[in-house]
Amino acid sequence: MLEHTYGWATDDYLTTYFKExxxxxxxxxxxxxxxxxxxxxxxxxxxxxxxxxxxIAIDYNGQVPDNTGHIVMVREVKGTFSGTADFSGETQYAVEIVDCTSDPHGVYGLTTYATYPDTRMVSDVDGDNFQGAGIGHMMFYASDATGEFSRYRWSVNTSKTTAQTLTVADRPIAAARVV
Structure with missing residues (x-):
């Protein structure tokens, strides 16, 4: 996306600053x-x-074979969210994102899905969803003490379990703005 959008995003720039x-x-x-x-x-x-x-870039820290992580573009910060997968000392934010994935964000038909949908999800039938580029929603948490990223969930209706809500210690997160 960067190379198609910005003239400066050349192989030389990427190699100089990202080593690839x-x-x-x-x-x-x-x-x-x-x-x-x-x-x-x-x-x-x-x-x-x-x-x-x-x-926003998430590093899977070697936890997923053949996948270093996930990167998304912010479309809109929809605001704070609570009532599901809340953690003491952290504020949860619903963030509408643009990304490319084989696993859409959310579970079709659950009560929160209509407010936070994914354009690739067309039904509740397994295998009936689209893959690739689309718009979805992820949940990013901020430490109440620092405001910095503390964890994330793949979607608004992903559970609070350890496997579904991952801290920055498990999967580091960093964000940047093109200037």
């Missing part, structure tokens, strides 16, 4: 977190500072 011509999600997360993504990116540390167009 085709960086993966973990590469973006590391460069965003360390502030080494070059002069075209500014780190966004607080969830409340996210704006449309910002990129």
């Amino acid at each position: 011509t085709v960086p993966e999600a973990a590469d973006y997360r590391k460069a965003f977190a360390e502030g080494t993504a070059g002069p075209r990116f500014r780190r966004v540390e607080k969830v409340t500072d996210l704006r449309p167009g910002d990129l």
Whole structure:
């Protein structure tokens, strides 16, 4: 997407700042977190500072074979969310995102799904959904003490279990804005 949108996003730029011509999600997360993504990116540390167009990179930390992580573009921060998968000392935010995935965000038909849908999800029948580029919703948590990312959930109706709600210690998160 960067190469198709910005003239500066050349193989030379990507190699210089991300060490690869085709960086993966973990590469973006590391460069965003360390502030080494070059002069075209500014780190966004607080969830409340996210704006449309910002990129959020999640590093799967070697937990998923053949997948370094996930990267999304913010479309809109829909606001705070509570009542499901709440954690003491953290505020949860519903974030509408644009991404490319084989696993749409959400469970079709659950009570919260209509408010936070995914354009790839067309029914509750397994295998009947689309894959690829689309618009969905993810839940990002901020530490009440710092405002920084503390964890995430894949969707608004993903459960609170450890496997479904992952902390930044398990899967580091960093965000940046194209400037």
